[in-house]
Amino acid sequence: MGRLTDTRDQIMDKAAELLMQRGFNGFSYRDISTHLGVKNAAIHYHFPSKTDLAMALINEYQQTLRNQTSAFMAYGGKATPQMEGLFMFTESQFCMGRCICPFGALSVDYDDLPPEVRGATERFMSDSVKWLTRVLEVGRDQKEFNFQGNPSEQAVMILATLQGARQMARIHGKETLDQVFHQIRTQLGMRTH
Amino acid sequence: MGRLTDTRDQIMDKAAELLMQRGFNGFSYRDISTHLGVKNAAIHYHFPSKTDLAMALINEYQQTLRNQTSAFMAYGGKATPQMEGLFMFTESQFCMGRCICPFGALSVDYDDLPPEVRGATERFMSDSVKWLTRVLEVGRDQKEFNFQGNPSEQAVMILATLQGARQMARIHGKETLDQVFHQIRTQLGMRTH
DNA sequence: GTCTATATGATGATAGAC
DNA sequence: GTCTATCATCATATAGAC
Numbered sequence A, B: 001m002g003r004l005t006d007t008r009d010q011i012m013d014k015a016a017e018l019l020m021q022r023g024f025n026g027f028s029y030r031d032i033s034t035h036l037g038v039k040n041a042a043i044h045y046h047f048p049s050k051t052d053l054a055m056a057l058i059n060e061y062q063q064t065l066r067n068q069t070s071a072f073m074a075y076g077g078k079a080t081p082q083m084e085g086l087f088m089f090t091e092s093q094f095c096m097g098r099c100i101c102p103f104g105a106l107s108v109d110y111d112d113l114p115p116e117v118r119g120a121t122e123r124f125m126s127d128s129v130k131w132l133t134r135v136l137e138v139g140r141d142q143k144e145f146n147f148q149g150n151p152s153e154q155a156v157m158i159l160a161t162l163q164g165a166r167q168m169a170r171i172h173g174k175e176t177l178d179q180v181f182h183q184i185r186t187q188l189g190m191r192t193h
Numbered sequence C: 001g002t003c004t005a006t007a008t009g010a011t012g013a014t015a016g017a018c
Numbered sequence D: 001g002t003c004t005a006t007c008a009t010c011a012t013a014t015a016g017a018c
Helices: A007-022 A029-036 A040-046 A050-075 A080-095 A102-108 A115-141 A151-172 A175-188 B007-022 B029-036 B040-046 B050-075 B080-095 B102-108 B115-141 B151-172 B175-188
Strands: none
Touching (some): A007 A029, A007 A050, A007 A102, A029 A040, A050 A115, A102 A151, A102 B151, A151 B151, B050 B102, B080 B151, B102 B115
16 A cells, blocks of 8 residues: 555655655755665656656645545535544644645745646645535534635635644744644634533 | 845845745845846855845844834734734735745745744744734724634734735735635624725 | 855756666 | 766855956
8 A cells, every 4th residue: 555665655755755844946856865775866767857756746645635535525524523634634744744734835936836836736726725615614504613704715714824834833833733723623613622 | 214225235125025936945146146237246245145144134024023013012002903904014015026925935944044044033923923912912902803712822823824825825816815814804803894 | 345266066867887 | 777977057155356
């Protein structure tokens, strides 16, 4: 399954980590190759250009998102576990050293990104907003949530908040994340048990 | 005043723009020097190392923040204009092409920053949180705002939201900013007239 | 203050041997 | 698939002339 047997998977894994730690222009092929104990050219064999690597990373994120949310998007279910899952995912990524949300990393380097990477980033973000909008709609319909304003705007705001919070947490510590989760729960009228 | 007469000021101005467009590691002395029509070494005369440049930029941001908020911090006043001023500032910066909040830019490159720059970033962010916390406290006391939870957490959340929103807006357009402003006003119980 | 010239090292990328 | 070797380009930074 996710055994990271071959070099390609190991490259993807390390590249994902580096992207979330230093941004797209903040890491090099050398960072990856020395970590794997191989040479520069070996990375280029699997991903001829850095653009190829970026595309593979973004496509993987999108696939993961779709796998994890497709059941909810198709058949619905409880909204609360979806929100709490998002919080848990955000926190666990942060604690793994994957501090910066990929959107955040890519948006800072946006000027330097090749057009195809920009397009993929945009689609990935659209998917995320659609999923969270659906979660908020379902949650409100089922009286799990109680918030003002429209679900789509609320979804955009929550994603923006989490993206910013991950960055602030890097500077001011993990408590920032917990504070923000708590505040979002309050504003959605979620029971904090 | 702000006439940008000498080279030093022009360097600072362009560097601020580049920082907010491409992040700290996303621009070089060459980008600045060619824009000013001078040579590489001229920039190094004014700012021997890039660390010096970063420190000057952050100190300038902090000074600006303090100048613009000191009256409120000392004597109080209406909270609503402070919040609306923050929104207007955020939007005008974005429209000037200064897409990314300096915090956001610096937090992505955090691993590469020299310790003194990290410290300055941290202090700058603390100042911002303190100011906004005060605004929220005053706003709630004077019945301008009506929100749940504690002002300090709310302040952290709003700053995180604006930081994330600026980055998302770069990818999904300025409407993102407007949506987020609207949502924050709603959650603070501000009259949207 | 700004210039020319240069040092030093990292970067993304390629050609060709094994 | 991975290696050695190499490339052109760019980065930050410095020395010394004007």
